[in-house]
Amino acid sequence: MPEHKKKNVVGVSYKTVNVAGEAGDASPSTPIGVNLPNANWIRAEVGSKSVSLGNIINAYNNSGSSGRLKEFVHDDQEYELEKKHGQLADKLHTALHEVVGHASGQLNPGVGETKETLKNYASTLEEGRADLVGLYYLYDSKLQELGLVEDWKAVGMAAFDGYIRNGLMTQLIRLELGDDVEEAHMRNRQWVSAWAFEKGQKDNVIEKVTRDGKTYFNINDYDKLHELFGQLLRETQRIKSEGDFKAVQALVEGYGVKVDQAIHAEVLERNKQFKSAPYGGFVNPVLEPVTDENGEITAINVNYAKDFKSQMLYYSKHYNFLPNVN
Ligand SMILES: [Zn+2]
Structure with a gap:
């Protein structure tokens, strides 16, 4: 209805990013896009931003048969x-x-x-x-x-x-x-x-x-x-x-x-005949800094966990001090 249409559309942007790793709510199951902020009054005044997670979408599209x-x-x-x-x-x-x-x-x-x-x-x-x-x-x-x-x-x-x-x-x-x-x-x-x-x-x-x-x-x-x-x-x-x-x-x-x-x-x-799981989940790469003799980071190696289970066990062993805020 005309009265429900926005009069002036301001500040709409859309970017595609490639995800290097995710945490919190977004891991191991991830959104494919994000639009923020949620508050309608901020949207009305200054607009909103959208980000599309390119390599995630690509991975979903090419998994399964x-x-x-x-x-x-x-x-x-x-x-x-x-x-x-x-x-x-x-x-x-x-x-x-x-x-x-x-x-x-x-x-x-x-x-x-x-x-x-x-x-x-x-x-x-x-x-x-x-x-x-x-x-x-x-x-x-x-x-x-x-x-x-x-x-x-x-x-x-x-x-x-x-x-x-x-x-x-x-x-x-x-x-x-x-x-x-x-x-x-x-x-x-x-x-x-x-x-x-x-x-x-x-x-x-x-x-x-x-x-x-x-x-x-x-x-x-x-x-x-x-x-x-x-x-x-x-x-x-x-x-x-x-x-x-x-x-x-x-x-x-x-x-x-x-x-x-x-x-x-x-x-x-x-x-029943299909093996692929109903939900997709992602393993995160392990980002390992390479340093020179002065301790300066010169490169980041991207390593991949063997599988989902070993990554979860690794997290629980090394980060179990983090509070569970659910
Ligand atoms: Zn949505």
Whole structure:
């Protein structure tokens, strides 16, 4: 809505860095991008900064095999689109999520920060809002006009396919049967996907297909799905701008928390054949200074730990004096 759009966009920047090592909250499982600050009043006055973690994204994109993808795509077209455009679609979605997504929109005058108004749903609403900005603007010829993609429609379709496949099915491999979705990003991927699936049902926008006892979600109408994402983006921005707790609670509890038990059991069963773990983690390089006879550092050697376990045991042996502040 016009009143929820930021009047002047200031100080937006996006940089890609290569990560040498991580600690604290970011290790061993890492974000792929960071947008700060969180406080909306600072964003409004001086803007925000986004950093993309380039080598992390690259590592994720090139790990694992395509077996799991083959298992969960509906058809060859979906598989080929993902193979050809999936990586670029992912990168652009992350960039749009961080830079345009988190940086966009404004609160209504007198409405407090979302952690006060939306409470425990603030984080998942904000992540969903940023995802929706990304999805909405990915499927747009403007990206081609800017020279970012060669075929905007194919990239947009790959992005929509991947998002729905993950939000309604594949992310469930991370949960045990019977568990609710708890993590903010996983919740938002489910409420965005499940809301779009339900609202598009009368026009068969996303079709639930059963074939040989296996379930697939196939997108029949990408233009209509784009419209639905736009509607939900408008609504999530309204919820944020107005601080509408009742609406965010209904959205998240209604679409983002409970899991379809039959589909979950099926996904876990179909995933059993694949070895790669549902979550990625990273080992940190050990940075070792090389000094000359005067004790000046002349170089840094980058050594790699043998494996995850030995690194964790090394940390616990050498740094266990550090306080646990969880
Ligand atoms: Zn985010």
